Amino acid sequence: FGSSSSSRLVRRTETSRHLPLPFFFTMAVGLIAILLAFVPGIPALLVKTERPPPIAELLAGSTDTGLLLSAAEMPYWSSFDRSLRGDSERNMLDAAVWPTIVIKTGYAPTSGTYFFSEMYNGQPSYLGGEGAVLHYELANNTRDWGASEWLHGDGWFIGQGGHHRYGLKTTSALSDLSNATGWQSRQAAPGDISVTVQEWPVVEVMTGFGPSSGNYVFGGVRNDRPFYRGPHNSMLRYEVPGMYGDWAATYWINHSCWTIMQGGDHRYGLATEKSLPEIPSGTEWHVRKNATLPVSINIKMQSSDVFMDRRMGLLADLSKTDLLKVSDRSPSKKHKVWPSNDVTAFGSKYTEGRPVHTVGLGFQKCGTTMMASMLARHPDTIIGPKEAHYLADATVGECAKPGPPSSLKDYISDCFRGRWPEAGQSTVDFTPTYGTIATVSLLTKVVQTLEERAADGPKGGGQFRFIAVLRDPVERAASALSMRRKNGEGHWAHMSDAALDRAIMRELYLRQKGLDRRVISDGEYVIPLRMWLETMPKSSLLVVNPDRLNDYMTWERIYAHIGLKGQSWKKFNATLTYVNSAYDEGQKEKYAATNTTPYIPSKYVSVALKKHYEQHNKDLWELLGTSAWW
Numbered sequence: 001f002g003s004s005s006s007s008r009l010v011r012r013t014e015t016s017r018h019l020p021l022p023f024f025f026t027m028a029v030g031l032i033a034i035l036l037a038f039v040p041g042i043p044a045l046l047v048k049t050e051r052p053p054p055i056a057e058l059l060a061g062s063t064d065t066g067l068l069l070s071a072a073e074m075p076y077w078s079s080f081d082r083s084l085r086g087d088s089e090r091n092m093l094d095a096a097v098w099p100t101i102v103i104k105t106g107y108a109p110t111s112g113t114y115f116f117s118e119m120y121n122g123q124p125s126y127l128g129g130e131g132a133v134l135h136y137e138l139a140n141n142t143r144d145w146g147a148s149e150w151l152h153g154d155g156w157f158i159g160q161g162g163h164h165r166y167g168l169k170t171t172s173a174l175s176d177l178s179n180a181t182g183w184q185s186r187q188a189a190p191g192d193i194s195v196t197v198q199e200w201p202v203v204e205v206m207t208g209f210g211p212s213s214g215n216y217v218f219g220g221v222r223n224d225r226p227f228y229r230g231p232h233n234s235m236l237r238y239e240v241p242g243m244y245g246d247w248a249a250t251y252w253i254n255h256s257c258w259t260i261m262q263g264g265d266h267r268y269g270l271a272t273e274k275s276l277p278e279i280p281s282g283t284e285w286h287v288r289k290n291a292t293l294p295v296s297i298n299i300k301m302q303s304s305d306v307f308m309d310r311r312m313g314l315l316a317d318l319s320k321t322d323l324l325k326v327s328d329r330s331p332s333k334k335h336k337v338w339p340s341n342d343v344t345a346f347g348s349k350y351t352e353g354r355p356v357h358t359v360g361l362g363f364q365k366c367g368t369t370m371m372a373s374m375l376a377r378h379p380d381t382i383i384g385p386k387e388a389h390y391l392a393d394a395t396v397g398e399c400a401k402p403g404p405p406s407s408l409k410d411y412i413s414d415c416f417r418g419r420w421p422e423a424g425q426s427t428v429d430f431t432p433t434y435g436t437i438a439t440v441s442l443l444t445k446v447v448q449t450l451e452e453r454a455a456d457g458p459k460g461g462g463q464f465r466f467i468a469v470l471r472d473p474v475e476r477a478a479s480a481l482s483m484r485r486k487n488g489e490g491h492w493a494h495m496s497d498a499a500l501d502r503a504i505m506r507e508l509y510l511r512q513k514g515l516d517r518r519v520i521s522d523g524e525y526v527i528p529l530r531m532w533l534e535t536m537p538k539s540s541l542l543v544v545n546p547d548r549l550n551d552y553m554t555w556e557r558i559y560a561h562i563g564l565k566g567q568s569w570k571k572f573n574a575t576l577t578y579v580n581s582a583y584d585e586g587q588k589e590k591y592a593a594t595n596t597t598p599y600i601p602s603k604y605v606s607v608a609l610k611k612h613y614e615q616h617n618k619d620l621w622e623l624l625g626t627s628a629w630w
Helices: 003-015 021-038 042-044 146-148 176-179 247-252 309-318 323-327 368-376 406-418 442-454 473-486 490-494 499-514 526-533 554-563 569-594 603-624
Strands: 102-103 110-122 123-129 131-139 155-160 165-168 193-198 203-205 212-223 226-232 232-238 257-262 266-271 295-300 344-345 356-362 380-383 428-429 464-468 540-542
Touching: 003 232, 102 554, 110 131, 110 499, 110 603, 146 155, 146 165, 165 464, 176 193, 203 232, 247 257, 247 266, 247 323, 356 368, 368 380, 368 428, 368 464, 368 569, 406 428, 406 442, 428 540, 442 464, 464 554, 473 490, 473 499, 473 569, 473 603, 499 603, 526 540, 540 554, 554 569
Parallel strands: 356 428, 356 464, 380 428, 464 540
Antiparallel strands: 102 110, 102 193, 110 123, 123 131, 131 155, 155 165, 203 212, 203 295, 212 226, 226 232, 232 257, 257 266, 344 540
């Protein structure tokens, strides 16, 4: 300030009995600014919020890990009111595959298996049953009561019911807790305690049935034994007679057993009470559903090499394909491709006058049930099993047979009881797995083979036409887990939303390590669509926005694409009302029967999934030639 203005301020201050109101306002604002800047915790007191810390731009992962996010860039996520601070904290997605912890104490509510929840103070935090938690506290953090007020030192603590029950003053890492001594207890918790850090191996399974062979990774605990997930929807698990869902132990093996499942079917079973490492090599397993011996189980240690699915090498190359080269493929000379908009992409009006074989490529939990139900009520459709699987794997599903289909005649005979469509009619086969990354290339080859041999059937054989419906992949992933919990599928039946959060983050981590985890990969629509367009014309595939499935014009386009006559608006509206009502009532009954509700991901999970799908979605809109649908 200049001297004249300074003197004026002094004179006014000396001659005034009271300071002016603007002066008090300025001083108050300044004081608040100082407190906000220099006093920790004041912002949280002044502003009541769900308090996610500021979410920095979610950046691509470092080259050494190949992961997406660092812990410092994570939003707040967990039932605990704690922030994630510091660049030194472990990557949250990497932490999603931390080992499980088995704790035995003299206080029953704190005993059991603990699973990773979040990173806190640079260490993994774990959740157990009945609200139990294992985490690391710092003495200089006033919010860490156990370390700052009880043990007066950094350490590991086990809490339950809002109380610190056990504490260990130590700077040891999680992996050293198995041999740690000196735990202290309080709040009526007896002092006996043991901690086991369980590192889960990778299991290499080799069988005579190809789809069930490969590397299996830990998926959870079931019947007090670990279960493992493998390639092509395979699972290695332990079953007990009389347990819900344990079909093999109850009706096939009639004994506690290890089973290998694939495609929803039990393929192999071994009656035993031994753990996997105790099973001698050369043991003969029971077989069914086209499975053949031998079976070999090899326990591996977890390593980055094990996680790499060889198929992903091909997909990595494919993801670099010039989109223009794919999307500018010459359209069929017989059918002019429709322009893309906010309702559909690709597709064309079918005018050949030959029968049509409509195939729904998927995707799972995107509206395929609704589409199949609507088409089933059209007078000119012939409906087979909704999920036949036949064109991708003829050995599974409701119309299974040994070996792949050799002709269109086989397909009609096995899946539609030999009913051939007339001109203006269509068979309908909606199988959501047709469009998955693992299946789509095989499907194109089978379809091309059947069309080349179409002349062996009556009425000119017919032509295949395809429909795919795409949904926001984050919503799709949540819906997939809701379905598993609602349908009572194994361990999913009793998982809380918090447990499903941890499960989906583990799936995301494994996917980013290169494993084909369908909960995540089924939403990477651009990859299978690119693969599809490498060999099939755009005119044969109609891609549909599910948010427009209740619109009359959407269905007029669907019917035109597969060569069916359109319906009057009155008939369409009556059919739509019935289908939606029946579906809603069916969902209510299923949720009520299992006493579950739809899964709602936490904010952290939603952000992580959105970041994962961000580039996939951008590539998708460029491929389809449309603005974003979600």
